[in-house]
Structure formats: C-alpha cells, structure tokens
Amino acid sequence: MPITKEWQALIDQKLNDRASRIFPAWRLPHDLTEHVRPDASVSAFELLRKTTILSSKEIEITETYSAENLIRILATREITSMEVTTAFCKRTAIAQQLTNCLTEIFFEQALQRAKELDEYIVKKGRPMGPFHGLPISLKDSFMVEGQAATLGFISFLKKPNATKNSFLVDILLEGGAVLYAKTNVPQTLFTCESYNRLFGTTMNPHNLSLTAGGSSSGEGALIGIRGSILGVGADMGGSIRVPSLCNGTYGFKPTANRVPFGGQQDFIRKGWPGVLPAAGPLAHYASDLTFFVRSVLLAKPWLKDSTALAVPWREVPKKARLTIGVFLNDPMFPVFPPISRALQSAADKLKKAGHEVIPVNAPPILTGVTGAVRSFILDTEDTVSKYLAEAGEEPVECVRQMNLAALLGQSGVSLDDMWRFVAEREDYREDWGKIWRENQIDVLLCPGSRGTAVPHDKYGIPVYTLLWNFLDFPASVIPYERANKALDTEVIDGCKLPYYDPTLTLTDCILVNIDEVDGAPCHVQIVGWQFQDEEVLSATETIADVLN
C-alpha cells in the first residue's frame, strides 16, 4: 500500500515545519550538507569543525563541561542559561543538519525559558532546582506541552500535540531544566536501527554510514556530537544503551519505573504484561548519569506518577575496592575483536587499579533473549502494525525480518506463553543469582553488544542488552577504546572477517567488515542486581575513572 497524497502532504508539512525551526543564521552551507548521506563514510565532527557558526566560547560550553559542572557555574551566575542554551541550540541545529537526529525543535521556547531562569536566579538569589538553566534533550516519546510526539509513525501526524507533560518532564521543568528538542526513533521503536518513514535516517556522528543505534537513536547521535549534554531515553531491550555504545556516550538503564515512565506517548497496547521498559539518561560523564537519577528520585516521582515506584534514592558509599564479575563472551554470540579487546583491556586496567576482577561462568544469554522475546509476541492485537497500516506505511526491512514467533519456533501465542515467560524469568534470575552469590560481586563487566555501531540496518537483535531487560537489572554503558583495523584482526570461531556467522538465526543480519567500522567507539557494559541502581551508578563512576 503506497502512502496517499493526503499523508504525503502531512509528511511534507511536518518536515518543512521542522526545517523552518532552525534559524537561518544557523543553517549550514550546501558544500557541507552535500556530504550528509547515510551511505557516506564521513565524520560529522569533521564537518562541524569546518563551520564558523559556533563561537569559541560556545565550543567551550558544549565540549568541556559535565552537566553537573555547568549547573554549578550556572548557580554561581558565572554563566547565564541564555548563553548555555544558545550554545546547545546552535550546536543542535548543526547536529540536526549533519545527522538528522531531531523530531521536534523548539529553540524559541527554550531561549524564552532560559531568559526566565536567568531572571529567576537574579530575583530569588537561588537556582530553581537541581537542573537550573541546563538544556536537556528528550526522546520523542516524552510529552512536552504544545509539542507533537509522532514516534516516527506517519499516522501519528494526525494526533493532537501534547496538552500535558510526561511526569518526568514536569520534574525536569520544576527542577529548572530548559527543554529545546526531541529526538528521533526507528520505525516501531522495536529495533536498534535509526530509520523511520516520517523523519528518515538518523546518522552516527562518528561515521554517517553507521547506525546511531536505537530506539533512542536521535538521543545517541545528538549527545554523541555534543548537541546535548544530558538527554533522556527509554530502554526495553537496549534502547538507551545501544545508542550510547554506538555513539560513544555514557548511558544508563535503571530498574524499571524508578525513573518515572508515565505519561509518555502510548504506542504499546495498554495492559502490557511483558518486559518492562525503563526511562534513563544518556550523558558524557558517568557522574552525570548519577546526577540525573539522583536528582529525579529526590523529587519523589511516585508522588506524581502512580506507575513510578516509591523506592527513594539511597546514598551509597563509594567502594574503594570493587568486586567485579567479568563475562567476556557467550560462545553462541561471539563478541567481535574491537569489543573483546576493549573488555580485556578494561579488566586488566581494573585489576591493576586494585579492584578484584573475577571471571564468571555466565548462563547462556540465549535463555534471557528468548525469555524476553517470548513476551514481545504476547500482543494478540499487533498494535504497532495497526499504527503503520493506518497511514499505509510498509514495515521497513529490519522490522519485517523480525519474525519473533518464528525465532521461538512457534506459530501462535496463548496464555501459557505468559506463564512460561514468568517461569523462565524466575529460573534465569536464579541462574544469575548463583553467579552473584558465589562470587559476591558488586557488578558485572560485560559486552553491551557484539560489536561497535554497524552500517545502517545491520544491528540485528540486541542480545547483550536485552537479557538485562528480561531480568530488570540496572545496566550502564561506558565508552572505551575505538575499533582499530590495525589491532582488531583476530579471527573468530574459524570465520575470517567480515564477522559473520550464518548459523546465528537471531543475528543473521550482522555482516560487518572491520574496514567499515574502523574508528567507531567501543564500550563496556556494567550490570547490577535489580534495584541496585545506586550501586551500579557508583561503580560506573569508579570504573569510568579507571578507564578514561
């Protein structure tokens, strides 16, 4: 079914409106933008360095601070929110033109808000709250009064703009944040890609030909290129961590419903009984992940959002010596040389720094992956397909390929699948419980994916993040090292490069050559037990200090 003229007109109107929201002075010349294509092996950082739109002060503001530090000097009035907001809006305008990372742009409102905050702090003599004056970017799913939330579904263009903020958005605004843009997602939000038929492809700033990951694709790209210093995503299978590891940022998926998830644009059928999604931050520093989660929880989100858990923030003392379980590879899903090298190097450095590093005998991640997938097929109404069909939108290749029922070797679904899902999760949690108990580990160090960002539409199922959603365990991603074609030459399991294993049905769209990903950011993933968000954040800071 093709897109009708009526829908196409709505799409054109939306894209024109989006383009118009970038002030003329912030538009890039054609000789830069002509290089911007999803098949161009080009660095957006290099293109950015060729513009003169950003002043040196603006480059300093956007490149050299942590969110916390910026808030500190905003609080002392060494800098104004207007300066900071202008710098990030400008850089975001450039990011949009280089990576196509945005869905909604509201710079004018942001600058007005910054002005009000600057007046507030002068008048009251104190900041409005923990986020005073700081621009924060949001995944498109978050509702911001007056703004659309299409989630890349063409049919959602007919939905009215938000009349109410998501609960988290209210908390950020009450805390003094400046909101200025919302960011792109992949079609259906159920893949780790960056393309939808409404807004097109979000590109990875490190290399436009690579995916920005998903589903918080635009957050990953925007924060990657420092158009944002702190952003909010949501993660049900890796949707915060995959964009983080693809774009070289930090990211944290909390235990579900600690950071309030309520009041987002609905796209999952009501009553969803499966793996719970979690909202969480992406940032440039581990300490900013902690700062975000702590500040949000100190606002007691459960007093606003009845879906948020009334589990208050706990201050945990920083451990001088962590006990870190290390799990480098599941033989069924071989980890590719750049990530293996990063993990091994991280483990070595941590040991040298005095931490206890214990290799653990991990249970098969396939069990966790199939358990999670079992819940993804529970929607007998196939709600997401309906949203596509409403506007005659065809599923894209990677959505079409994702026949989850077939992955499980079944054709239908029944109530018994729900029982199986719960039973398998209980067993798998106990499998990991043994690992935690026997080794008395604080956290686990493991891959967040088999490789780095891959060329568009080749990410496949995010096996190394998804299992932690199945278990509802908090997990962060730390950027560390980069793919290096001179170093990452190891042959895996008898397969030469490209890294391709045709026996892996769960991942058979992965077909990547080291040349294609040379220079892409590598990472490690840090995982903790459910509800030990505070311990994971603290360990992430400690480990990041050792690594970076």
Place this chain on the structure above:
Amino acid sequence: MPITKEWQALIDQKLNDRASRIFPAWRLPHDLTEHVRPDASVSAFELLRKTTILSSKEIEITETYSAENLIRILATREITSMEVTTAFCKRTAIAQQLTNCLTEIFFEQALQRAKELDEYIVKKGRPMGPFHGLPISLKDSFMVEGQAATLGFISFLKKPNATKNSFLVDILLEGGAVLYAKTNVPQTLFTCESYNRLFGTTMNPHNLSLTAGGSSSGEGALIGIRGSILGVGADMGGSIRVPSLCNGTYGFKPTANRVPFGGQQDFIRKGWPGVLPAAGPLAHYASDLTFFVRSVLLAKPWLKDSTALAVPWREVPKKARLTIGVFLNDPMFPVFPPISRALQSAADKLKKAGHEVIPVNAPPILTGVTGAVRSFILDTEDTVSKYLAEAGEEPVECVRQMNLAALLGQSGVSLDDMWRFVAEREDYREDWGKIWRENQIDVLLCPGSRGTAVPHDKYGIPVYTLLWNFLDFPASVIPYERANKALDTEVIDGCKLPYYDPTLTLTDCILVNIDEVDGAPCHVQIVGWQFQDEEVLSATETIADVLN
C-alpha cells in the same frame, strides 16, 4: 470419589504422629477437651484458665511481654531461651488441644535449640542475632529441614519432608530464632476459612464456633491465644490480615517480595503471573511487626533468595502528626455495625490525639476485587484441583462455591484476560493515586473486613483485604474494640440483623447474627502506598498507641 483406605491410613498415621508430639504431661484432661468442637460457642481462653499446666512464671512469659522485650531480657540473660521456649511450647500444646491450630510439632528440636542458644550466649558473651532465643511460629507453607509441609492436602502426605529451609527460615535461624511448630491452613489456601480434610478445623480461641480466618488460620489462632509471640504468615488476598482480625492480633502484609517468599512449599503453578503473595508477621504489638520486618530486611534477604527485592530497610522518622485518610464503608459491601463503630471510634480518637483525619472518597472496591479475581482464574491447568484429586479429596463447600470465572461473568480465560488484569491494575492504582495526592495522606484507615470473625465457612470473599493485594500495597491490621450486642444494633441498608444482603453475589455466604459474634475482636486496617512498608509500620505503631 471417597478417600481410599491407603490414603486414610496415611492420614491416621499423620494425626497420630502429631498427637504423639505433645508430651503426656502437657495433655489436657477430657473434661476440658470435651468442650472443644467447631460448633461450641466456647472461649478457649476460659478453658485454658482452668488448666494448671502453665506455671505462673510461664503465664507471665507468654502473656506480658512483647517479642522485642523478651529478646531484650534474653540478651541480658535475665531469662533463658529454655525457659521461654518451654513456656511457649507448653502453651502451644494447650492451644493445639483447644483450637487444632497446628500441622507440625517439633518441641524436642526446639528445646534442644534453646539449650544451644543458652550455651552460645554464655560462651560468646553476645546473642546470636536479632531473634536470639525467641520461639517463632510458622505457617505450614514454610519449609523447615526435616519437617513435612502438607498444606492440608492429603496428597502431599506422600511428599518427602523438607531437605532445605525456606530462605526466610534460614534468616530466622541465623538470627537466633527457635522454631517449634507449623500452623494450619484451609483447603487450597484460597479461602479465608480454617478447615482442610487432613487436619480438620482450626477454631478461633475467642469463640470456637467462629472461624480463625485464613489462609494463615493456625497462625491467627495460635498467636491469638498467645501460644506464639511472633509468627509468620503469607497473604495473597488477606491471608495474614484476615486471621489477625479474626483472632484479635496485629498483622502486616508487606509489599510483595520484600520479606523473602522463596523456598516455600509450592502449590501455585510455576510462572504465576497474577497478584503476588507476600510473607509477613503476626504479633501482639505493632512494634513487633516493625521489629520483625526490620530485622529480616537488615539481613539482606536478596543475597540468599533471588526472588526477594533488593530494597533495603529504611529508617523513617516517626511523624508526630499523621495525615490519615479515612474510608469507612463501600456501599456495595456494607460494613457491619461492630466494625463501623470501631472505625468511627478510631477516627475520633486519632483526631483528638492531634492527627489529621481526612475522609476520602474511595474508588469502588469492587474494581480492585474483580481485578484480583481476574488473575485468580488464569491457571488453565487448575493445579490446585489436581492436588485435591490426586488423593480423591472433594473440594469443601466454600471452595466449591468459589466459581471465580462466574463471578466475572465469563466462562473461559485467554491471554487477553492477562492484559485486562494489568490494565485494570494500572487504572485502579491511579484512582487511588488521586486520593493519595489530593489529600497528601500518609496512610489510609479502613475496614479489613465487613465484620468480625464469623461462624465457620461463612467468611466469603475477603473484599476489604483483597484490593490491597491487587495493588501490592502494604497493609496492617490493628485489633481494636469488640463486637457488643448491646451497642451494635444499627440496621444496615434496610436489612435488619442478621447482617445479610442477598444482592451481593461476591459475598453471599455471609449470614451472621450479632448474637453469634458477640465479644469477637474488632479491628482497623492501615494501608500505605506500594514500597512504603516502613511508613505503614511506623504509622501502625503510632495509631496503635492512640487506640490501645
């Protein structure tokens, strides 16, 4: 299908074994036990006062202390565990003969354990842990190494005795507790009655003709008559709170999986996706509920039991002035005069004591009840009926009557019922969220049942406790006042006494005359938001101080 001779022989053997475990010197004379019948309107307390088995010291030990106080003097060695254990074993032996509250009796092991604890404290100069020397009773579902756990199912007589303790049992033992008896449950554990075909009827010590409630029936009766100072039950619809309110004890149902639930005797099909059960304490003092939960959580149960939530105990400051929402009655389920009077009196006293008491406009409790019931029909395998059928055991009347699917007006069940269950719970939580937010209440004061304990097999569906299981909200019961036929003469909704409303299909086995329940304990229920167990316990102590 009748019980075969083979099964009957096993039953007889079990009952003989149980009887043999009461030392001859602790056996009651026939002129007392001849009064013990489930249809006798007789007080077990009065029968107990006629025995001379307990010394005055033993009466003092069992009647005048809180668990915490007893532990305090055990720690200073003013008293030995042997003395305390002997006193409670003796009184429990009497309780068993008067109320039939026990399933497993292991006094010998208890006395041996007490001796070891007495030696321990002398040798080490300190108590073993927070429960040092204290006898604690357990619902039959908890596994104690070497003991059976039949749950009143005849077919479970063929199961081997426990080879491993439940995780909570390990925590109690590591904390220095003395275990001495396990307590009776109703057939299937899915009713609030006290009868099963293996052990028979547990009777209410206040009046043997009244139910002891269920499903922690034996705990209620045993603690009610002070054969136990602190016991552990489990609650999925009211199974801690109903026995508490029937027998005049305190009881607390925590948020599910804070007190570790794992390692109990299985009787629910694996993978249960519905309302979560919770383990929790019954006691004689509000402060002992807190003491129990705090002590268990300080042992970090999640390090043992992978189903226990890693949400540590929080110390919360005691509020001098509570904001208490009050909800006296749902017109669809009229609360009977004794409980209405107790609630109104409690609200008045609390107001006089300086607390803010706010009447709230509660959403219909029917919504919570049907939501929970929707989850109870999800077992397509009807596992519990299989356990009955295995030994040819017929369902008792109140189990047979409980056609839950019919209550919901449906004949079958499908995966969509699971979605509906989750969706209804989300909506209902938000309905209550509005109440909590608009009134900024700390806790809610409300009925825990329509009436007091009722004659056997007339309790019906525990509507006023079940809705809080649906929401997974922590809730306690405080004993307060007693039914009084001189005072409780009010006519409800046009029905004269007996309190019977034939329009209420959910409760149509309730048919009670005030004469039958005269003198039975009344109560109030205190409810808090999910995960605010600490706040509920603290408020329960404060409110109990005002009331009693």
